[in-house]
Amino acid sequence: MAEVLANDSPKYRNSLICCSPRTVEVSTSPPSSSSTSGCVSADESYDSNYIPRSVANKKLKIHSSATKEEIEKAILQCKEYVFSSPQCSEERKWFVRYLVELRLRLEDLKDNEGVLRVRVSIKGHHFEQQTSASNRKQYCDHCSGVIWSIVQSSYVCTDCGYLCHYKCVDHICRVCAHVVMTDKGQFEMTICPEKGLAGQDYKCAECDTALTFKDAWNEPRLCDYTGLYYCATCHWNDQSAIPARVVHNWDWEKRSVSRIGFQMLNLSWSRPCIDVERINPKLFNFIAELEWVHKMRRGLEWMRRYLCACDKGSSLLSPLFVQLGDVNKKYSMAHLQAINDGSLETQLTELTEVCRSHITNCPLCSGKGYLCEVCANNEILYPFDSGAIMCEKCNSMYHRGCWLRKGQKCLKCIRLEERKKQIDVPDHNDSHLEYDIDKFVN
Template sequence: MKTPLFNCFNEYNGLLSLTITGNYGGKYRNPYHCTRPELFSGSRTHSTDRTMDLGLAEDHFSRPVGSFVASDIEQLKLAIEECKKLIPELPEHSERQKDTVVKLIHLRLKLQELKDPEEDEPNLRVLLEHRFSKEKSKSVKQNCDKCNTFIWGLIQTWYTCTGCYYRCHSKCMNLITKPCVKSKVSHQSAYELSICPEIGLDRQDYRCAECRTPISLRGIPSEARQCDYTGQYYCSTCHWNDTAIVPARVIHNWEFEPRKVCRSSLRYLALMIARPVLRLKEINPLLFNFVEELVEIRKLRQDILLMKPYFVTCKEAMEARLFLQLQDRQHFVENDDMYSLQDLIDIYSGRLSCSLTEIHTTFAKHIKLDCERCQAKGFVCELCKEGDILFPFDSHTSVCHDCSAVFHRDCYYDNSTTCPRCARMTERKQDEMPHVKEA
């Protein structure tokens, strides 16, 4: 008969995870999670002279009633069974019952330590294009991507791939069959742009698309889980029901609801999210007709490209490193039609519009107000010869496509003649032609 002493009694990777409540004014958890100094000091004093030692030495594994020594795996297993039988028999919420629970935790940890001893593992291991680096963190909040169980950093050696962040126990490394996703990103920097391109379980031979484990929709022998990005089916080991924003749904439907994807797709999308590989005007040009935010961002990007020549030739702008404000989106100073998935997510949320408008204002202020050199590169409307100095990124101007001269928009479209600057350049070329012939 279980007492209310246990709120949770679950096993992960052969270890015991339990939460104990009692009359201490709070909760005891697995001692490796506890940060209270009195627990790590090795003693706790109450009204009696009871000492509760939380070390892992074998002397502390004695049964509260009687004693025995747990020195090997078989004896530890027997000790664990003895503790499990004894706990319900002891008085509820008693000190002896709490001591026994704590001892049971340590027995479990000691058993796992004997099964998976600490060895001198190399700091770097290369496998299937993964570059695994040995972790020093003692966090237990990570899961092994191979066996899908907790990584107990205190007593287990584990590695993380520096490329795709694949995590696994040292003992699981020889069982890995998944190549590094970063290599796929390097060789195939393009999204699948069909929405959930399902091919069916029969085309997969009723096997996981990745590890080839037999699967079915009925869950026998293993549950088939569909990845919304690839459209294929995976087993529960390769598909943890993680969710991610799918690029195809964003491009075609402007839909940002996260969908369930397999582990490899999750990593691939995470590594690709900041890469500018989406040319919207070719993939879905109609999107600009329905999403006003996209039109606004496109105009801001076009203006920034018009500002670029001013900064490239301005010493003050180079010293101030104004372009560093766009260091996370370098493609914004290279073109105006390539987008990353992160760009589209930020456009949808409104963050990109705010930040890019602020940067646009800073750039324009430097050119039009702060820097005399940049001001000297402005234009006077040659059609009306009136008004302030004009710049190509001003909202009320138009630019000649042939010579890049800047005019008031109203003057440019009302004028039926050709561009004055283009006319002068043409006349100059005609004047030079006779001299060329005579030579």
């Protein structure tokens, strides 16, 4: 039975550990400070990569069996740290977050005195008790053990999906991935920013477990997304494409990432936060599909302005249109993956044709078109037409052939410059007239 559990657990999956794990001596000493509630932890297991060390050194820790009076005392102490910390600083931000979690813990203690807690707030997580048994096998993110949903109570974070046993909820040391990604606001755009084991003091980046290559049980595992080393409990060899490798090299090969990295990638996979034009503009020259989508987005930006001003056209603004027609020109990993698969090309083509048909046939939208001043024909031009070009100064529209025939000079801009010169030219005859007021005074 032990061999089956060892082979089935994600802790030992794809590792160098043999089938029959060796016996581990269990310490009979009382639990250390790692058994804190996680609201405000200052022990060795705090995540030094996301929580400022100055905050952890305040030693605001609450035991899992803390009473109401102890929590209220911690709230008062945390308030003092909030007021004493500099405004808009990283310390104040984390102190305020801890203060909110302490208050939630206090409310949870009041509502569930002596009863199994339904909701728990720890380290940015918002846990809720799982009431129904899952059809698939689940593993605890803290101890990597199997969760027997029939006989064991468990919690799941409603923000990041962190799953743990009821007995492990007060001992977790990982900050909520939703909190981390909200603070950062973007993906890590450096390819595997590895610091080395020496930079981590030869300890796991999450739980501070000692790492060594001499022992297969504590062999370090590299996260290709964060560039940090983790133990087997915090790194389950989850496979995922890396945003930095995609943007810089268009490399979609899946690589091993830690649990925190896997959760952060899943949370922000559909969030448009990658500015490809700023990070790697040369990528458009090598990926034809990406360049085509980029041009289509420019047309969608203009179509969005037409449709937003029309009552009937606003119904065409689908979620895909809202994301790709946004003016921030950012992509999500889901968009880039759809470009690589070729599925986004078909969706954009259909969406563009439907929107173009409405704009050209709608009396209100078509009345906002342009006429070419060079050829003076009755063909209506729109900013999203491939055969039209717009002047960047005055927004006048021309056919591309007419624009090139006039030497890429805008006729309206030329008239405005000539008119400005006529206004700015002074009258030299009047400038030499001198008036002596004494001649008119008796």
